[in-house]
Amino acid sequence: MIEFAGRTAFVTGGANGVGIGLVRALLAEGCKVAIADIREEHIERAVQSFDNQLVMGIKVNVGDREEMARAADEVEARFGTVTLLFNNAGVNLFQSIEDSSYSDWDWLMGVNLHGPINGVMTFVPRMIAHGQGGYVVNTASMAGWLASGTPGIYNTTKFAVRGLSESLRYSLAPKGIGVSCVCPGLVKSLIYASDDVRPAELMDGAKPVNTEGVKQLAGMHQVGMEPDVIAARILQGMRENQAYIFPMPDHREELAEYFEEVLSDYRDYPQDPGFDERVKIEAFRRARYKEARDAARLAT
Numbered sequence: 001m002i003e004f005a006g007r008t009a010f011v012t013g014g015a016n017g018v019g020i021g022l023v024r025a026l027l028a029e030g031c032k033v034a035i036a037d038i039r040e041e042h043i044e045r046a047v048q049s050f051d052n053q054l055v056m057g058i059k060v061n062v063g064d065r066e067e068m069a070r071a072a073d074e075v076e077a078r079f080g081t082v083t084l085l086f087n088n089a090g091v092n093l094f095q096s097i098e099d100s101s102y103s104d105w106d107w108l109m110g111v112n113l114h115g116p117i118n119g120v121m122t123f124v125p126r127m128i129a130h131g132q133g134g135y136v137v138n139t140a141s142m143a144g145w146l147a148s149g150t151p152g153i154y155n156t157t158k159f160a161v162r163g164l165s166e167s168l169r170y171s172l173a174p175k176g177i178g179v180s181c182v183c184p185g186l187v188k189s190l191i192y193a194s195d196d197v198r199p200a201e202l203m204d205g206a207k208p209v210n211t212e213g214v215k216q217l218a219g220m221h222q223v224g225m226e227p228d229v230i231a232a233r234i235l236q237g238m239r240e241n242q243a244y245i246f247p248m249p250d251h252r253e254e255l256a257e258y259f260e261e262v263l264s265d266y267r268d269y270p271q272d273p274g275f276d277e278r279v280k281i282e283a284f285r286r287a288r289y290k291e292a293r294d295a296a297r298l299a300t
Helices: 017-028 040-048 065-079 102-130 152-175 191-197 211-222 227-239 249-263 275-299
Strands: 008-012 032-037 055-059 082-087 134-139 177-182
Touching (some): 008 017, 008 065, 008 102, 017 032, 017 082, 032 040, 032 065, 055 065, 065 082, 065 102, 102 134, 134 152, 134 227, 152 177, 152 275, 177 227, 177 275, 191 211
Parallel strands (some): 008 082, 032 055, 082 134
């Protein structure tokens, strides 16, 4: 079981939504916490709300490798090696793929997918060198399981975060580092206002902001799950070393229904040349995959 007290945590998107909930929960557990975010004024407000010397704020674009390395150095200099990494920052465009531009892709992929990649590539080697284990939590979404026509790019990035998380879970388990993928639904956060932090250099082809649509989304997110509730469930999931943390019960039946639909697309085809040999190879792969899942479950 992961022990939190005394560890250093790095939380991206840490100044609002799930991120600020995680910051509060981690501080309560005795962690030193770095609040990493792109909104400087939100970072300042968050840090000021904690009368606690064990918290620091750092402005960083998670899609920028050099900025992430600089942030890691700054946090390490003050709080020591980061052994709890929360790749939580995310943005969204509520539009379909065919209505999107390459700049739309570059922006969302940069934050939602390259952000977790940069977090892993920056911090995990330091965790391994530190030798005291650790934990990586990647925030995906139920949109990483249940895709719809809108938001297309967001769905794509969150499906990818699932694959990143699962593969990383198996490779890091022997090193005493746990990995969980969080899949929330509707959260009380500012993701509906993602356009506010879109870089100027990635505005090519951007559609005008639908202010009425943003107002509707803001109302929906105001009834989303409270960040503190989700954060508590994430820490519980870490303690239980869950591969996937589903903090909301809302989607269980829908997910089961979806899995049934997926399985229904299998067909009983006649055996083709090479079938027997291929089945033997797949049986070996299946056994190794089961071993990896079992080992990861028991690792921390």
